[in-house]
Amino acid sequence: MYRIIYRSIETAPLTHSMLKKLLDKSRRRNIEQEISGILIYHRGVFLQLLEGDADAVKDIFRLIERDRRHKQVTTLLAADKPGGRVFGQWPMGFAEGDDAAAIISGVEDLPAGLSTPQLDRVGAIKILIEAAKLAA
Template sequence: MLVQMIFASVAVEPDDAAVAKILTQGRSHNARQGITGVLCHGHGIYLQLMEGNRSAVNQIYAKVLQDPRHRDAELLYFAEIQERGFANWTLGHVRLEKLNASAVLKYAERLPLQLDALNGAAVRAMLLDLAATAAIAHK
């Protein structure tokens, strides 16, 4: 069963080195597990979309809940899907602060983004828009 999950968390160490390590580890692990998706970071939070086999996605999320780099993780969206929306990325990358503020505010109540104000369907729509407009980096 193919699923898509989106979660958000507070970035404990939101610096470039921590993000680079998450991306390197995530891409390697995702390639082995058949997971695709995107990691967004900025405003002190992480937003991540994962898609793949349900058990593999759930296992990764369980690890995130134990990962000291994340705090206050919240599941925003989880659904069965027919096909991948992010098949081109083992773990794409988006720096939220580099996006035009209006592109983010189209999907969020305010900036900086706050976990308690995020809507799963809106975040999913934003990520699909970013994928469609090639705003997701491969490296």
């Protein structure tokens, strides 16, 4: 199972309907490509995990990296590891606003949310796992 975790910053504020459009399209393509994962959006910062076949994940990530709706796409993890999916039930789980705030505040030492400079791989994984408990 290949996984990528990255963090990025929105280029311009995204409205709820813009986010919904982004998610609908992402979910459709992820189902086609058998990619699962989760996306958290909080105060203009994205944190996303993608998992699936290595070629499929790398191809989608190449598209995502070029997407002008966000910038400063920073990879926190890109690795192949044996084992099954962690986010198998979601073509792309999503948390934003209050949900995202609750998830982030559940993780210690991250007062500034996702934008904190010390958000590393371990912190990101903790947040993503908390998000998995709430995502629908």
